[in-house]
Amino acid sequence: MIKTGGDTVSIYEDVKKEIDALQTEIIDYAKKLIKFPTKSGNEILAQRYVKEVLEDLDFDYIDMWEPDINELKKHEAFVSSRDSFINSPNVVGVLKGTGNGKSLILNSHIDIVSEGDLNEWSYSPFEGTVVNNKIIGRGVSDMKGVNSAIFGVLKAFKKLGVKLKGDLIFQSVIEEETGGAGSLACALRGYKADAAIIPEPVGFKICPAQQGVLYFKINIPGQSFHGGKRYLGVSAIEKAYKVLLAIESLEKHRCEIYASPLYKDVPIPFTINVGTINGGVWPSTVPDLVAIEGRMGVAPGEKLDNGKKMLENWISEAADKDSWLKNNRPEVQWLKNFLGSACIENDHEIVKTAQKAYKRHFNKDAELGGTPFGTDARSLTEFSNTPTIVFGPGSVAHCPDEYLEIDVLMDYTKVLAEIILDWNEYEKH
Amino acid sequence: MIKTGGDTVSIYEDVKKEIDALQTEIIDYAKKLIKFPTKSGNEILAQRYVKEVLEDLDFDYIDMWEPDINELKKHEAFVSSRDSFINSPNVVGVLKGTGNGKSLILNSHIDIVSEGDLNEWSYSPFEGTVVNNKIIGRGVSDMKGVNSAIFGVLKAFKKLGVKLKGDLIFQSVIEEETGGAGSLACALRGYKADAAIIPEPVGFKICPAQQGVLYFKINIPGQSFHGGKRYLGVSAIEKAYKVLLAIESLEKHRCEIYASPLYKDVPIPFTINVGTINGGVWPSTVPDLVAIEGRMGVAPGEKLDNGKKMLENWISEAADKDSWLKNNRPEVQWLKNFLGSACIENDHEIVKTAQKAYKRHFNKDAELGGTPFGTDARSLTEFSNTPTIVFGPGSVAHCPDEYLEIDVLMDYTKVLAEIILDWNEYEKH
Numbered sequence: 001m002i003k004t005g006g007d008t009v010s011i012y013e014d015v016k017k018e019i020d021a022l023q024t025e026i027i028d029y030a031k032k033l034i035k036f037p038t039k040s041g042n043e044i045l046a047q048r049y050v051k052e053v054l055e056d057l058d059f060d061y062i063d064m065w066e067p068d069i070n071e072l073k074k075h076e077a078f079v080s081s082r083d084s085f086i087n088s089p090n091v092v093g094v095l096k097g098t099g100n101g102k103s104l105i106l107n108s109h110i111d112i113v114s115e116g117d118l119n120e121w122s123y124s125p126f127e128g129t130v131v132n133n134k135i136i137g138r139g140v141s142d143m144k145g146v147n148s149a150i151f152g153v154l155k156a157f158k159k160l161g162v163k164l165k166g167d168l169i170f171q172s173v174i175e176e177e178t179g180g181a182g183s184l185a186c187a188l189r190g191y192k193a194d195a196a197i198i199p200e201p202v203g204f205k206i207c208p209a210q211q212g213v214l215y216f217k218i219n220i221p222g223q224s225f226h227g228g229k230r231y232l233g234v235s236a237i238e239k240a241y242k243v244l245l246a247i248e249s250l251e252k253h254r255c256e257i258y259a260s261p262l263y264k265d266v267p268i269p270f271t272i273n274v275g276t277i278n279g280g281v282w283p284s285t286v287p288d289l290v291a292i293e294g295r296m297g298v299a300p301g302e303k304l305d306n307g308k309k310m311l312e313n314w315i316s317e318a319a320d321k322d323s324w325l326k327n328n329r330p331e332v333q334w335l336k337n338f339l340g341s342a343c344i345e346n347d348h349e350i351v352k353t354a355q356k357a358y359k360r361h362f363n364k365d366a367e368l369g370g371t372p373f374g375t376d377a378r379s380l381t382e383f384s385n386t387p388t389i390v391f392g393p394g395s396v397a398h399c400p401d402e403y404l405e406i407d408v409l410m411d412y413t414k415v416l417a418e419i420i421l422d423w424n425e426y427e428k429h
Numbered sequence: 430m431i432k433t434g435g436d437t438v439s440i441y442e443d444v445k446k447e448i449d450a451l452q453t454e455i456i457d458y459a460k461k462l463i464k465f466p467t468k469s470g471n472e473i474l475a476q477r478y479v480k481e482v483l484e485d486l487d488f489d490y491i492d493m494w495e496p497d498i499n500e501l502k503k504h505e506a507f508v509s510s511r512d513s514f515i516n517s518p519n520v521v522g523v524l525k526g527t528g529n530g531k532s533l534i535l536n537s538h539i540d541i542v543s544e545g546d547l548n549e550w551s552y553s554p555f556e557g558t559v560v561n562n563k564i565i566g567r568g569v570s571d572m573k574g575v576n577s578a579i580f581g582v583l584k585a586f587k588k589l590g591v592k593l594k595g596d597l598i599f600q601s602v603i604e605e606e607t608g609g610a611g612s613l614a615c616a617l618r619g620y621k622a623d624a625a626i627i628p629e630p631v632g633f634k635i636c637p638a639q640q641g642v643l644y645f646k647i648n649i650p651g652q653s654f655h656g657g658k659r660y661l662g663v664s665a666i667e668k669a670y671k672v673l674l675a676i677e678s679l680e681k682h683r684c685e686i687y688a689s690p691l692y693k694d695v696p697i698p699f700t701i702n703v704g705t706i707n708g709g710v711w712p713s714t715v716p717d718l719v720a721i722e723g724r725m726g727v728a729p730g731e732k733l734d735n736g737k738k739m740l741e742n743w744i745s746e747a748a749d750k751d752s753w754l755k756n757n758r759p760e761v762q763w764l765k766n767f768l769g770s771a772c773i774e775n776d777h778e779i780v781k782t783a784q785k786a787y788k789r790h791f792n793k794d795a796e797l798g799g800t801p802f803g804t805d806a807r808s809l810t811e812f813s814n815t816p817t818i819v820f821g822p823g824s825v826a827h828c829p830d831e832y833l834e835i836d837v838l839m840d841y842t843k844v845l846a847e848i849i850l851d852w853n854e855y856e857k858h
């Protein structure tokens with residue numbers, strides 16, 4: 001309890017009041033981060049800014065380093081199409097606790113996906129325009145807004161003289177959108193804690209389970225012939241639809257065998273999305289090759305190899321049933337991009353701590369869930385030995401006019417502050 | 430009857446014997462023509478050679494001219510992606526008859542399709558290699574071999590002193606493979622006759638009916654979304670399948686309503702071939718657009734507009750039955766390439782003349798049929814007022830190792846000679 005104006009109020013209320021007072025500053029953090037167009041390879045200016053903020057917030061130890069791609073390449077989970085990470089540093093700050101508290105990692109990626117077609121944006125993707133209670137910009141929801149929330153929490157703590165007992169480790173990582181090399185590098189560098197939160201935009205769901213993803217390509221053969229006698233050829237387009245039907249039935253099967261209460265309201269928890277199809281060379285020639293590319297959700301806890309084998313077998317069995325494909329096999333290739341799944345127990349302490357903070361703030365129960373997308377969670381849970389939840393605000397990402405509502409950002413800042421106070425514990429000054 | 434070695438034999442036998450004696454020369458004509466790689470825009474050297482041969486064969490009138498593209502553009506049937514036909518002349522030769530005979534046009538195109546991937550050829554496509562009784566090369570079957578047959582017939586007539594009563598008009602045209610502008614230019618220049626033969630490779634079938642072709646593109650819309658929540662998007666690949674099924678059912682319908690004894694042994698007389706499919710941008714994004722391109726056979730005698738309307742309506746009706754496509758209509762576009770169909774009566778005099786000659790030579794009935802592909806026949810039948818059949822040897826075209834068997838070429842040369850003798854009639858010298 002802290003004395004404020006003569007009344008005794010809980011520290012939560014004091015911190016929240018302080019966070020409200022910092023609203024302009026929190027929005028300003030977000031705007032500044034959005035102005036750095038941090039697509040893969042272009043992170044350094046933003047990371048320097050993050051480092052400055054951590055210095056201003058009195059972090060005890062700040063580690064800014066360029067991950068060594070040759071070291072990373074030795075790891076089974078390494079994915080990247082880059083040649084090096086020179087000029088693409090990670091930044092990790094450690095706020096040392098006073099002792100006897102649990103430690104917490106907050107992991108956020110600084111990289112963003114491309115802004116895409118500028119004509120589809122109503123505002124600049126790299127300005128951080130505020131309109132109708134929304135901050136607009138590429139990465140505001142995924143996930144620069146939560147950086148400003150974290151900064152806001154720590155600024156409020158600093159102003160109020162709140163000292164945490166357990167260490168707080170903030171990781172601003174590169175390459176989440178392109179394979180997760182940044183968080184993997186943090187794991188290999190030895191960072192770990194009693195728990196971690198990744199504030200990816202899952203709309204305030206508390207997610208102890210995180211999907212992985214596999215990317216595949218399937219080549220389906222046909223036999224070309226002049227279109228006027230197409231019955232003397234075999235259309236690879238027709239055969240591709242046999243493969244597509246097999247994929248659809250596999251998706252159904254996987255959703256059944258991996259059914260989980262965490263995904264109870266999700267129509268298709270573990271999607272297999274066929275994203276591209278390309279085949280044939282000429283309108284009047286029977287197409288002799290169709291290639292499809294897709295993305296397969298890996299169930300939390302499922303091994304990547306299990307997912308791969310399942311798709312390969314399913315396609316193979318479908319081919320066996322077709323007189324042409326039986327002897328002209330579709331070829332399944334695994335693309336270089338993938339991300340392992342992860343999960344912790346639904347009643348892990350960090351889950352309960354988040355639930356409690358959520359309920360205290362919103363006066364209702366938080367929803368538990370699993371992510372519909374891949375995250376960096378595996379690098380923390382599995383490779384850093386740090387049980388991790390995904391829990392963040394917003395849900396609109398990877399699209400034009402990406403936004404985060406200011407009210408939502410402020411709510412998240414406050415709930416996060418409460419989680420940290422409860423998890424790390426604190427001393428009053 | 431001509432006196433030969435004291436015996437009286439039919440002129441047919443004399444001509445055939447002479448043709449046999451000319452075999453080396455006939456093969457040599459074919460080899461020389463194959464050596465000119467006469468892809469669209471590259472015809473002039475071959476046409477100069479054709480002109481020389483016609484001069485050698487004592488043609489009375491030889492017309493070599495570059496079609497005027499601006500004149501042609503005014504015609505409804507004009508198709509070409511070229512800007513001009515400068516350096517791409519047609520050659521037409523007229524062998525004046527002595528009078529009181531029927532006139533005949535022999536129409537053959539000098540242009541060829543691309544040789545494609547050279548690695549798929551066992552021999553050079555532009556050498557005219559002779560192996561195992563076959564002449565191999567791009568265009569030998571489609572249709573340089575028949576030029577040498579025509580030259581062989583006329584050389585035999587010249588040697589034997591056979592004078593035709595009716596005019597014989599030989600047309601060596603450009604652009605058959607790319608829209609038919611060459612034959613259209615002959616029509617507009619006023620060439621016509623009592624009948625015409627186009628010796629396209631239909632394996633000795635006598636074809637009074639010739640299909641047309643239409644080329645189409647259909648854009649099928651979807652709605653993009655992150656593949657992890659693909660149920661919030663609409664897959665254009667799934668919707669494209671509905672369109673493909675509609676096309677399949679239309680093909681079946683058209684084969685029923687245009688059923689003809691001429692196509693009685695053809696599994697799918699009027700094919701609709703979907704030759705290409707392309708859609709989507711990224712494996713993990715729900716595809717928001719798929720484009721398919723295809724070729725639709727137009728039934729002999731069917732108007733092009735009728736075929737177009739039928740496909741448009743069929744796709745539209747399929748869209749009406751789908752909750753998404755109903756409000757997000759597939760868009761049918763007609764590509765610039767097309768070729769009208771044509772036909773004459775099955776018992777036309779030129780058909781009967783060809784049947785008689787075939788039977789006399791092979792001692793069996795010729796098969797009547799319709800072409801499975803588009804030809805220049807409409808420019809003759811409809812725009813030159815010249816009833817036309819397609820009747821030629823061989824059937825392997827547009828593929829690597831295109832060939833024509835020498836025996837087949839020699840048989841064709843002889844049958845063609847008999848047709849001309851019967852149709853044009855002759856005087857002995």
